[in-house]
Amino acid sequence: MTFISKSLQLAGTAVFCAMAATGHAGPVTLTFGSQLTGAALGQANGTELPAESLIRFGYFTIPLEQVAAGLNDLSLLNSNFIQLAATRIGYFGGSTVLDDTGSVVSVEETTSPYEEAPGLFGHTLSYDPEALGLMAMRYYLWVVDAPELSGATQHGLFSDADWVSPSFSTETYDVSTVSPVDPMDLFAADRGPELSSVPGMGPLNKLRLLDLTPVPEPQLPLLLLTAATALGLRRRRAHSLDS
DSSP: OOOOOHHHHHTTHHHHHHHTTTOOOSOEEEEEEEOSTTOOEEOTTSSBOOTTOEEEEEEESSOHHHHHHTTTOHHHHHHTEEEEEEEETTOOSEEEEEOTTSOEEEEEOOSSOOTTSTTOEEEEEEEOTTTTTOTTOBOEEEEESSSSGGGOSEEEEEEOTTOBSOSSSEEEEEGGGOOSSOTTSEEESEEEEEEOSSTTOOEEEEOEEOOOOOOOOOOHHHHHHHHHHHHHHHHHHHHHHHO
């Protein structure tokens, strides 16, 4: 299989920056993925993210600051995430087409993943951001370590500050452009030191473990003790007033 050259990412950067404020009006074909050097995804233990792990592309209805503060609250994130397309680790060449209402017209995906490309993926979304009112929307890649969000024990969120309003009729958003140190980007993962097994792909971007420990509910004896204490204090106050 052929991966996109890093040079393609750099070509036209100056033009992109000049047009980013206004974006491209009309239909867009947007490729999102981890296909460039530095984009490979891994698990928290340093192994590569297995095939079939879920990738979601879309946007949040809450500000970036709230997304960053709620990284361990899957319920908060999921309830405020609008998914435009989805794919899985190991899949390349698939596509999602949306109509001008945001409804899915078609989804095409390869029948099985490329097992020789662990931690990598690529998918194309065709839509009209202007028709959907998304010309100023910031986009995110949300990655989990399971085929479904409900089975996730780890996740990662990636958003480049430039992933706002595609500037051309064809665009590429790749994990490799998201910086771990740029405060304008969201890089909710850990980079390296473990390397991808795919030659030239560099260090893994490792997902982070979720804190799935349930919050313990108060035990019945504790509740009774608390109630009894409150009742005793109330009676004591009433007695003091009477005297």
